[in-house]
Amino acid sequence: MWVIGIDTSCDDTGVGIVRDGKVVANRVASQTLLHQKFGGVVPELASREHTQVIDGLVERALSDAGIRLSDLGLIAATRGPGLIGALLVGLSYAKGLALALGKPFVGVHHLEGHLYAALADHPEVEPPFLALLASGGHTHLFQVPAWGHYELLGATRDDAAGEAFDKVARMLGLGYPGGPEIEKLAREGDPKAVPFSVPLYDQVGYEFSFSGLKTAAQRFVEKGYTKPDIAASFQRAVVDHLANVVIRAARDTGLSTLLVSGGVAANRALQERLAEAGLRVLFPPPGLSTDNGAMIALAAWRRWRGEGDSLAVPAAAYVPLA
Ligand code: KG4
Ligand code: ZN
Structure with a gap:
């Protein structure tokens, strides 16, 4: 089955196509330059830009996959969280497509998309597993007992x-x-030159905290430690902290497979540290860590049980995954 996934949650327009769980097209139009001069994402401009590029991106994705609109079997789009106006562009587009083609529609949670991006190269993996989502806006650890079920173990x-x-x-x-x-x-x-202490070292739960490291870094800058030593030691403390929590969760739950996604998943030191821990750790392939449409299609395909969502699924700026 061919699944198209559309993500317009923020300032990237993403359109991806997945066939039987394999990514065959992934087109992203970034708006970074458009928003740069304003020092942040301007929601109205983001929506307008999504509207202007979405049609062309869908056409290019279809051509990358070598298929026509009528070949699509399932239409998926991000329903939230995100900028409401931006979300509405992709969500309405997808619903219109589903209606016109007479094909089922699925609304996907944006974080669910990020999470399943780690499975892009591992179609054989089945729940239960742990999933760590570490990005610019989130640090969440989930336990996933079954497809589409998420239990939040801890967050920052x-x-x-x-x-x-x-x-x-x-x-x-x-x-x-x-x-x-x-x-x-x-x-x-x-990485040992600057004495950063690992946050929440003695906790019994699965929470994260990073603001103390930030304050400590400021102090170490003032004390005159070199920039490379601060960078290396800070990174070591972050990686140790993430690894400690995740390893504890793996031990307590008896789960040995871990999905890691979000921008921080690209960090090599983190990847190496987790690999040493004896867990089976899966990361998204390059291009699927940041916002994209292929991850939305992947999530929809994983959850597909033969029945689409109602076209009444609303766009939501805030909606928890678990
Ligand atoms: O998931 P993402 O692309 O965007 C959202 O936050 O939605 O994550 C971006 C974050 C940024 O804070 C960036 O500094 C971080 O991921 N990041 C990294 C690395 N690459 C991106 N952090 C550590 N090591 C990296 N190699
Ligand atoms: Zn994202």
């Missing part, structure tokens, strides 16, 4: 992991997004 008490990378990068005079910049600079530094 303050900043998201990616947000901490971004803020510390700014302190060090590095560019945005900060994660890749810190990772690069960390290669020249000593």
Whole structure:
């Protein structure tokens, strides 16, 4: 079955096509340049831009996949969370397509899309598993007992992991997004040189906290530690913290498969640290970590049980996954 997935939750228009769980097209139109001069995403401009590019992107994705509209078996779109006007563009487009083609429609939670991106190259993996979502806006650890069922084990008490990378990068005079910049600079530094302490080291639960590391980084900058040493030691503390929580959850739940997604999943130090822990760790392939439509199609395909959602599914700015 051919599934099309559309994501217009924020400032990227994403259209992807999946065939039997395999990504065959993934087109993303980024609006970064459009919003840059305003210093942040302007919602009205984002919606307008989605409206202008969505048709062309769908055509290109269909041509990448070598199929026609009528070949599609399932139409999926992000229903939330996100910017309401932006969401409505993709969601309404998908519903219109489903109606016109007489094909089923599925509304997908944006985080559910991110989560399943880690399965793009692993169609054989089945629940139960753990899923860590670490991006610029989220740090959530879920237990997934069955397709479409999510139990939140823990989340961040303050900043998201990616947000901490971004803020510390700014302190060090590095560019945005900060994660890749810190990772690069960390290669020249000593991860043991600066005494960052690992957050919530003694907790029994599964929460995360990153704001203390951010404050500590500021202090270490003032004390005159070198930038590469701060980058390397900060990254080590973040990675240790994420790994500690995840390993504890794996031990307590008896689960040994872990999906990691969101921008921070691209961090090599994190990937290596988790691989050493003896878990089966799955990451999204390149291009599927950031917002895209293919992950929405993947999630819809995973959840598909022969029945579509009602076309009345609303767009929602805030909607919890679990
Ligand atoms: O999932 P994402 O692309 O966007 C959303 O937040 O929705 O995540 C972006 C975040 C940024 O904070 C960025 O600094 C971080 O992911 N990031 C990284 C790396 N690449 C991106 N953090 C650490 N190491 C990286 N290599
Ligand atoms: Zn996202």
